[in-house]
Each structure stands twice: as structure tokens, then as C-alpha cells.
Amino acid sequence: MNSRKIKPGHVEKLVYGDGSGDTFMAVTDTDIGRLGQPNCWENMNPFLKSLNVSCGEQIHVAAWPLAPGDAMRTYPDTATNTAEQWADLITPAYAIETNAWTVAPFQRISHEGIKKNTPPGVEPEAHPEHYNGWGRIFAPDGTCIDLNETHIPKAVHDYGGHYGQPDLIRLLVDTRRKELVTEAGPDGNIATYSTREQLFIEALSGY
Structure with a gap:
């Protein structure tokens, strides 16, 4: 799996750039089922959640960074920026809404x-315990991995399938890579050049 966050969050933007169309598909086949792995605030993005449901996600890895619990929150931090809310509110909500096993x-x-x-x-x-102990695993019904347990919830409520109405609401996903430099030739052909090609990284690395 080659996945990047579609948009770095908050101070991450000081270091990281945006993902591209060919790096944000976060569901892949594994030996234990169809595994999805949005990162951090992506677990609160309803568009990415809808995409994962449509891809048949069975096991969701809600990867969260190091963060303090709600007791350590100071103004102007929001409640949704603490490990406590991520672990006990957002993660089980993901399990219930998507009918997937959800690991946090x-x-x-x-x-x-x-x-x-x-x-x-x-x-x-002096108290690292405020940052630790938030790991969770939730079943598709939101309680604390048998993939067969996803069948009944999806039979009842699968907005990526029978419970959706794409003629009214649908999500358009473009997984093509978008390069900064694009050449339109006189013959009508379009050529693009990736940063790797422009810097000769591929030639030097042998990729």
C-alpha cells in the first residue's frame, strides 16, 4: 500500500506537501481482509469515509498521533483535538457508520x-500517562475479528451500496496523478513530467 494524507494538517504543512491522486487510495486487499488506513484527522473526513465504504473496507486502522487526553486540553484547542475524543468518540463512530472492524x-x-x-x-x-493508554478496537456495531460479523450490519445499512442513492448523491474520485508541468504539443498530445523525472531522480536511483 502506498498512501499519503491528501492534505497535511495544521503544523504538518510546515514540512509536508499534499498527496496526489495516485497516493490517497487507502483501502487494499490483505490476507486478513480489505484494510483501510486513513491517518489522523482523515478519520473525520466524511468524503474519505464514503470512499472507503465504497471500496469495501472491512478493517479500518484509524492511525492517531501522540496527543494528550481531554484533561490536558487548553484554550484554544478544540475537544476534537485530544486523544480522548479520538479514541472514545470518533473511532467508534467510524465503526458504526461504516460497519467495519476499527482499530485505533x-x-x-x-x-x-x-x-x-x-x-x-x-x-x-511530569505525567506521560496523559498521553498513553488510548488504543482501542471496536466491532462493526461499535462495541469493544471475525469478518463475518460485518455482513449483517452491511445488509441493514451500507451507504456505499444498497442504502445509497447515487442518482441523488454520489462521490467523484479522481485517482490520476496531477503534475505541475504539462506540455501540450502541436499534434495535440499531452505530456507531463513528474518532479522525480525533472530532477533525474529516477535515472540516478535506478527506479
Whole structure:
């Protein structure tokens, strides 16, 4: 699976760029079923959720970053920016709405990890437990992996199938890669050049 976030969130934009059409399909076949893996706030994106349902997602990995619980929230952070809400509100909602097994792994941090990630001159936080212990697994009905258990919920409510009405509401997904440089030749042919090609990375790397 080659998947990138379609849009970096918040301060991630300082480092990362946007995903492209050929890197955001987040559902793939595996030995244990059709696995999906939106990352962080993508788990709250209804368009990506609809896409995963239409792709027959059976197991959803709601990958969440390290974040404190609600008790550590300070203004102006919203409640939806805490591990507590991600684990106990958003993740089970995903399971119920999509009829998929939903796994919510969270990063962990230790006292030593906090010290290493604290800038010089700043007092390290003393309670890493506020960041740990949020991992969850939810069944398709939202309770705490037998894939057969997805059949009945989908038979009742599958908005990516029989419970949808695409003549009224449908999602258009374009998975083509969009390059910055596109040449239109006099013969009508269109040529595009990726960043890798422009920088000769493919020739140097042998890919």
C-alpha cells in the first residue's frame, strides 16, 4: 500500500506537501481482509469515509498521533483535538457508520521520551500517562475479528451500496496523478513530467 494524507494538517504543512491522486487510495486487499488506513484527522473526513465504504473496507486502522487526553486540553484547542475524543468518540463512530472492524493504535511516550522531545530551557512534563493508554478496537456495531460479523450490519445499512442513492448523491474520485508541468504539443498530445523525472531522480536511483 502506498498512501499519503491528501492534505497535511495544521503544523504538518510546515514540512509536508499534499498527496496526489495516485497516493490517497487507502483501502487494499490483505490476507486478513480489505484494510483501510486513513491517518489522523482523515478519520473525520466524511468524503474519505464514503470512499472507503465504497471500496469495501472491512478493517479500518484509524492511525492517531501522540496527543494528550481531554484533561490536558487548553484554550484554544478544540475537544476534537485530544486523544480522548479520538479514541472514545470518533473511532467508534467510524465503526458504526461504516460497519467495519476499527482499530485505533496510538503512539506512546515515556518519561525519557518526553525529556528528549522537550526543548532546552523548558521544564519537561511530569505525567506521560496523559498521553498513553488510548488504543482501542471496536466491532462493526461499535462495541469493544471475525469478518463475518460485518455482513449483517452491511445488509441493514451500507451507504456505499444498497442504502445509497447515487442518482441523488454520489462521490467523484479522481485517482490520476496531477503534475505541475504539462506540455501540450502541436499534434495535440499531452505530456507531463513528474518532479522525480525533472530532477533525474529516477535515472540516478535506478527506479
